Amino acid sequence: MRTAVNTGEHFMTGDVACAEGALAAGCRFFGAYPITPATEIAEHMSARLPEVGGTFIQMEDEIAAMASIIGASCAGAKSMTSTSGPGFSLMMENIGLAIITETPCVIVNVQRAGPSTGLPTQGAQGDMMQAKWGSHGHYEIIALAPSSPQDIFYQTIMAFNLSEKYRVPVIIMTDEMIGHLSERVIIPDANEIKTVTRTLPKGRKDRFKPFEPGPDGIAPMAIAGEGYNIHVTGLTHDEKGYPDMTVEAQAGMMERLVGKIRKNRDDIIKTEGYRLEDAEIVIVSYGVSSRTGLAAVDEAREKGKKVGLLRLITVWPFPEEQIRTLAAKVKGFITVEINLGQIHHEVERCAGGKAECMLVGHPGGTIIPPERVIETLEQHF
Amino acid sequence: MVKMKQQNKQVHHPLDDLIRTDRIPHIWCPGCGIGIAFSSALLAMKSSGIDLQKTVMVSGIGCSGRGAGYVNLDSYHTTHGRAIPFATGLKLANPKLNVVVFSGDGDLFAIGGNHFIHAARRNVDITVICVNNFNYGMTGGQVAATTPAKAKTTTTPMGNPEAPFNLPLLAYASGASFVARWTVLHTRDLIDCISEALTKKGFSFIEVLGPCPTNYGRRNKENSFDTMKLYQDHTIIKNGAYPSELDIDFHKTVILGKFLDIERETCIESYDKTCRPMELVEE
Incomplete structure (x- = not known):
């Protein structure tokens, strides 16, 4: 029997590294439907989960896959699904x-x-806005964007930790290039991996209110079958979990749901800077495109241009403050992404006219060569 | 007076402990059959002897879908049509749970039809109770996948041009282990049947016919008493009837009973046997 944490030095694809990250994070239920280029995650989970005491199921469609992982999580399992557009x-x-x-x-x-x-x-990054706004109604979401197999291993653990801590779904927005890219992945010892598990309720079961926030603003989560007799509904509800069809209940619930993420932005948002210290132009990118950005920075620096890279690890919530701060001191931003302008609009919004914002985009199917960034740089700055 | 008050206080419903009394009154209309199906399910839970702390009710959306909101157990009111895949996740993540899906015909068989057949095929060890009232009651009485041909609904004002599903046949063909049909008039049979289904290993399905006087009944000149009279006069009990005989046509005779009760390896048993290393399989 193999252990959940596959410690060692490996050569693996992003998809497999994602599955290994999930296992290391404590994922024990995986429900999915096959789809290129995410299938390898499901394939790997189907082989690995039963040997670590978990359960894999290939559901009849993605609607069912998503429903099954919510059900499994309510039964106490850390759960995941994988898919594509x-x-x-x-x-x-x-x-x-x-x-x-x-x-x-x-x-x-x-x-x-x-x-x-x-x-x-063939890969793209065209679902970034869908991740933010795709479901109906207003909400805040956490979405991460890994840029290598090693990165997706750690970001998958981070996704589970954020999800358990804040009781939210977390989306990993990777791309076909990273999913199918084989690189070195180092998996550390199990004791070096920090995992977070949801807070369980304490105290009298009959007085427990499943949606009453604790001191940290997050409600402890009761698991099915533990005697709390909780009611959980997709309707607007009060702290007891009971449906409440009033405008006031909607306002209170929404403030809390949205507040969980907005008030904890500093804890959630992670970015990585490269040669940003004296940068006059900042390339903003994420996922596979941040590798284009990285190459472009070095090339531009060789040509004497003061360019740096801001890589978004967390795409949602968007690092607004960081863009605002940079906008006050740099000449411009170049957003590099494999779509025709999604995060670019966020950068533009946060720059607020204080710095020029350019897009190096692509309709999808291939990575963006660094030369296109250099071209934009030379033409506009 | 004081004495009377005390006496009044002692009056309680035998199912009070299984009901969220602080959520009463419920939303179901006078004459609706869902309440009878719901209380039958609760009585069956009691009589079956299953561990109620480990029992979970899952519902989808619709009038019957409100069931999960009134039961004083861990209960999940999910999205439209998705109660079964949600329940599948619950059961697979913790096989010790008794998972009961309580929902309506529109939810389980139109929008959720694909999930139903696959859960039956996998033989997921859950109990699915479907209140079939022949239409979408919650949204005002539209045609459903169960509406009899020629019946009037708000979206078939000239009569339903389509044919309805035979639900027990669908469950049987999909691989269910236990298949039955009763009406809300046949409460003793219904309670016994649900009780049996709750302790039955594998995918159990019980169709419960019930009146919807507000929507279906009103447009088809059938009040609740008329519907109950049909249940009395136009039904026969035929246990073990072949599922293809089970089309519902109240102009003829509608067959009730337990049609299927077989032993088949459940989804979890088969997974453990096929996929899991021996040392990890719990006895």
């Missing part, structure tokens, strides 16, 4: 259920070029 669209309704019921779970979207079936085997 078309499946991600089908998951949207139940992502809303996870948000309103405050059920921790992780969704991996290995992005490919759309719309619709698009280029099923």
Whole structure:
């Protein structure tokens, strides 16, 4: 029998590294539906989960996959699903259920070029806004964007930890390039991996209110079958979990759901800077495109241009403050992403006219060569 | 007076401990059949002897879908059509739970139809109770996948041009272990049947016919008493009837009973046997 943490030095794809990260984080239920280029995550989980006491199930569609991981999480298991664009669209309704019921779970979207079936085997980053706004109603979401197999290993652990801590679904927005890219991945010893598990309730079971926030603003989560007799609903509800169809209840619930993320931005948001100290131009990027950005920075520096990279590890919530602060001291931003302008608009919004904002985008299917960034740099700055 | 008050206080419903009394009154209309199906399910939970602390009710959306909101157990009111895959996740993540899906025909068989057949095929060890009132009651009485041909609904004002599902046949063909049909008139049979299904290993399905006087009944000139009279006069009990005989046509005779009760390896048993290393399989 193998252990959940596959300690050692490996050569593996991003998809497999994602699955290994999930196992290391404590994921013990995985429900998914096959889809290129995310299938390898499911394949790896199907082999690995039963040997660590977990359960894998291939559901009948992505709607069911998403519903199953919410159910499993309510039964106490850390749970995950993986998909790509078309499946991600089908998951949207139940992502809303996870948000309103405050059920921790992780969704991996290995992005490919759309719309619709698009280029099923070729990568893109076109679902970034769908991750933020795809489900109906207003909400805040946490979405991460890994840039290498090693990175996806750690970000998957981070996704589970954030999800358990804040009782929210967390989305890993990777892409086909990272999913199918094989690189060295070092998996540390189990005792070096920090994992977080949801707070369970204490005290009298009959007085427990499942949606009454604790001192940290997060309600402890009762697991099914423990005698708390909780009611959990997708309807607007009060602290007891009972439906309450008033405008006041909606306002109170929404303030708390949105507040959990907005008030904890500093804890959630992670970015990485490269040669930013004296940068006059900042490349903003994430996922595979941040590797384009990285190459472009070095090339530009060789040409004497003061360019740096801001890599978004957390794309949602968006690092607004960081962009605002940079906007006050730099000449401009170049957002590099494999879509025709999504995060670019966020950068533009936060720059607030204080710095020029350019997009180096692509409709999808391939990575963006660094030369295109250099071109934009030379033409505009 | 004081004495009378004390006496009044002692009056309680035998199911009070299983009901969220602080959520009463419920939303179901006078004459609706869901309440009878719901209380039958609760009585069956009691009589079956299952561990109620380990019993969970899952519902989808619709009038019957409100069931989860009134039961004083761990209860999950999910999205439209998705009670079964949600319940599948619950059961697979903790096989010690008794998982009961209580929902309506529209929820389980139109929007949720795909999940139903797959859960039955996998033989997920859950009990699915479907209150079939022949229409979408919550949204005002639209045609459903169970509405009899020619019946009037708000979206079939000239009569339903389509044919309905035969639910027990669908459950049987999909691989269920236990399949039955009763009406809310046949409460003793219904309670016994649910009780049996709750302790039955594998995917159990019980269709419960119930009146919807507000929507279906009103448009088809059938008040609740008329519907109950049909349940009395136009039904026969035929245990073990072949599922293809079970089409519902109240102009003829509708067959009730327990149609299937077989032993088949459950989803979890098969997974443990096929996929899990021996040392990890619990006895």
